[in-house]
Amino acid sequence: MATVEKFGMKVERKPSESMLRGLAVNTWPKWGCPPSKFPWTYTAKEKCYLLEGKVKVYPEGHGDQFVEIEAGDFVEFPKGMKCTWDVSVAVDKHYVFE
Template identity: 40%
Template sequence: MKEITVDSNPSEATLKKLGVEHWPTWQKEVSVFPWAFVTTEVAYIVEGECVMTPNDGGSATTFKAGDLVVFPNGYKGTWEVKQPLKKRFKHQDGNFVKCALSRFKILKNRLKSKG
């Protein structure tokens, strides 16, 4: 299984180039739950701390506020939200409906910020 990648110190220029400020947000309280990614998800962690443990027995990945994280399409594992999570995210490379909805939300947010 592909591994999660974490950039622990993305530059402001990188975040701006990616358009992170326009990505939709998702929040989750402290909890543990299984998840299977049907897209490649790029996420910027705004608040919180989490550990993702893959189902295949591989090494767990920890990420926290300020990290830019890429969850590969097909990754299956367990979320452990250690501190309440708030992330900005976009979907790419995978489930067509999820990717299209993500693009729509980002476009809507861009238009709203210009208004």
């Protein structure tokens, strides 16, 4: 289980089943989208678990730098983050705002 922290994002690759159960991730709402590219601003901290998909997240103000997230990743996005999502493989995720 590797954790990557970059641009205020925290990405946990392949979190344990016990961690996901402890957070009751499977009870969180679901959201999905087809391959696309769009801007997004986080008005609250978001935690999500990607069931499917692959995305490059480009934080505003960091040029062409990005963080890639994919199926099996648990991600935390900080409140106030502005970014562009570049979805290359359709996304299906559980999420919760804090």
